[in-house]
Amino acid sequence: MNLRIVARQLSVVAWLIGLTMLFSISAAWPEIGGQSEFEDHGFWALLASMVVCGITGLMLRMASGESNSTLYRKEAMAVVGLSWVLATVLGGLPFYFAEVIYTSVDGREIPMGIADCLFESQSGFSTTGATVLTDIENHKWVPRSILFWRSSTHFLGGLGIIVLFVAILGQGSAGKALMRAEMPGPSKEGSQERMQHAAWNFAAIYCVLNLILTIILYLEGMTWFQAICHAFGTMATGGFSTLNASLGGFNSKTIEYTVIVFMILAGTNFTLIYLLTLGKFKKLVTDPEWRTYVGILAVATALVIIVGIFESHDFDPQDKLTAVPEFELAFRDGLFQVVSIMTTTGYCTADFDLWNNFSRGLLVVLMFIGGCAGSTGGGMKVIRIILFTKILGREVEHSYHPSVVRHIRLAGEPVTDQNIPHNILVYVGLIGAIIVTSWLALTWIELDQTWIEAGHPTHNKLIDSGTAVCATLHNIGPGLGIVGATRNYAPFSDSAKLLFTLLMMLGRLELFAVLVLVMPSFWRD
């Protein structure tokens, strides 16, 4: 392991984070200028964090010396994994320096501790959107500039720290190695020119969509500050809002339908969006992954609406509405939550914890699916679910036709690379093992007492913990019960928050770049 070259790359990451903080300060300026004294400490906190980023970058650059050797696969994985660790730490500084108040107990205001800051920072970068902040509309607790920084971490995380890196700096073969380790999806082959081209395309589409959405949301009645933050939250499939009631707080049909459309776009493979801008509409609608993605969204929405109206009274519990408005509401809330959860955004316009249990369970299953490969969506990705299902079917067939070798087909094309089925099985296995282990660990480190104090029945602990693990590992944000749509992660202990931080990073980097960091043989030569 060539640590010098790793340090050299990390220095750039530190500077990049610092640069985004500068952007954050200036963008938040109109909110700060001429405002009361409690807005100021956000400004100073961001400035101080920026200085720390700059110094960290300098120190890493000095430690690396003059190193120009090649970046091999191992070093590339170390750079990606450690970049995210570094980003999490640096990104948490503004919260810490600004002494952001995240909750109050018996009237005492509690400032964010180290675990809280790391959690909030990782939640931003990993585009999870889970929060420990209990009142973000109280700007004495949470200065607006800090809120803006929080949403900016979504912007950076959705793009991918390394994608940005490669798009700007190129880096030749190093860039390719880095991209492979960070970009989501099972298949990431291609020449280094194609890699940089892909990074550029991805970044360009991402920025343009962010811009368009910001303008639309502004025109639909948000302030610029709100519009930018919610565009960041939507396009990164993040979920940080500027209101306590999340996107539901605006109470606007227009805004909700707009965000639905852009969440669906954010969960779509950006290559397809690129082709769409070239007028190749047919490429989109014939893509097997996208068709399945839209199909699952449609079926899940239909189920939530049907069960919610006919078996339960999810959308009209007091029976106040006639059929048409009830259906309209069911369609709006159902579609919004299904899209929000499956694309792993996590915005809420309805408290789905009050829905029937089938719908709640369905949302949990959607968490596992996530967006398309090459999108900003988290989860396991639709393409993996498709291939996984086909692999299992083939294996059952294989048990009585052992001699028949048949490739899996995707839209008629055989998948000849034998590594793909294997890698998908390993990926699913790892996800399962991580979920079971983390779930059990969480039920151990977090006492039953937490549920009692939060006013939730302790019997819900097992399911709540399970969904909390899924919601962080798959980068959604809200889960069920204690971490439900109207709740947050504040009640958890520091050790639980650190576990969630780890899970969010594992999910965003698709496991390997994080897992290798804890393997002793990874660090040996």
Next chain:
Amino acid sequence: MNLRIVARQLSVVAWLIGLTMLFSISAAWPEIGGQSEFEDHGFWALLASMVVCGITGLMLRMASGESNSTLYRKEAMAVVGLSWVLATVLGGLPFYFAEVIYTSVDGREIPMGIADCLFESQSGFSTTGATVLTDIENHKWVPRSILFWRSSTHFLGGLGIIVLFVAILGQGSAGKALMRAEMPGPSKEGSQERMQHAAWNFAAIYCVLNLILTIILYLEGMTWFQAICHAFGTMATGGFSTLNASLGGFNSKTIEYTVIVFMILAGTNFTLIYLLTLGKFKKLVTDPEWRTYVGILAVATALVIIVGIFESHDFDPQDKLTAVPEFELAFRDGLFQVVSIMTTTGYCTADFDLWNNFSRGLLVVLMFIGGCAGSTGGGMKVIRIILFTKILGREVEHSYHPSVVRHIRLAGEPVTDQNIPHNILVYVGLIGAIIVTSWLALTWIELDQTWIEAGHPTHNKLIDSGTAVCATLHNIGPGLGIVGATRNYAPFSDSAKLLFTLLMMLGRLELFAVLVLVMPSFWRD
């Protein structure tokens, strides 16, 4: 697919089931003779069922004609899968004919319907031990001869219908093909002589252990009827009792510790027990699977005791005991439940639903592990968990050392067969897919209303359903909440009961022999 040869084999299964019913009638004779009229209908029901078995066997034999062709893999899988379907149907007849009352609603006594009978029968054969019967001590509802038949299905199922078949009939290469499809565990190679030898050994050890345990339990105070039924329930890792309070109803330390020892034996690879009888004690204690099996039991028990005493008051909620009796009780109840759940027996001596949530969660995780390969235990088997963990570790290493090919090692020996890691990944993937799908299906077909009527909070539906799916698929019996230690499966709807029946069969036959039955290409030539 040669259906004639399949029918020929199935005819033997039908007769075999009929024969066991005869055994059941005669064994239950002292209980029946000279007793009141309500015991009689059990006798007549068993007799009628026996006649049906005989006729079914005859019809199948007539349909098969003179068929002496070879049994290929496909036919063998069909025989195994269909044998279990046939056994489930025939085994359910006595419950149906005896019009067993399984529950009462508003004072009305409800006889078992078709779904109830299939559920109870499959629960017996698959050695799950889940029941829909709410009062088995009321012999007007459940005649003792029927209770005896219920426990006999455990005996047959633990041995394996096909193992019995092969041990008795041999059948040459056909026997080998059949055994491969029924016997649990990832590796089942060997010559046909070794297969029949293995079947004989397995059957002999199984019967002798059943006999020994029966005698011990009789000496410890049970009646012969109780002793035989509980020996069947223990050695098959089944869990059917003759008391409503399960084994806890005897309230005897001696009986509980005896059963603990025999449950551990029942979850041990029978080959090791065979070697033990030859004095090869070292073979047992150096076996990597057995060491892990015992290790997990020990660690889990320690955790349940420690967390249950120091963090919670699971064993002494009213704080009535001093330290020593509290520890003694914690050790007894903790060890019993850990062993009972992990070996997939499912006997209860304590209501673990009142324990803290970590311990409850731990028991759920133990359900997945199960017993050793070549035992009567269900679950995924310890050896698969060991190999699965090693495969995942190797794959993480592989991500940064892609060129290094390293075999997984088990007790120092490399596992060179590349099919084993692949098959284990597929198996884990299938288990995951089945659990998620069944869980979602169950939350759909079983309305939230069921929880309200059973006096359970509806918010527990998701976790209760999840554990019900695991407890049936892994052949344990009790789960959490509505299917907890002191509860049963009576409140579920018929469609849910049929889903559970399918899951129990899937688990017992390790998926493939059942899954192939629903593949259209399996039935084509």
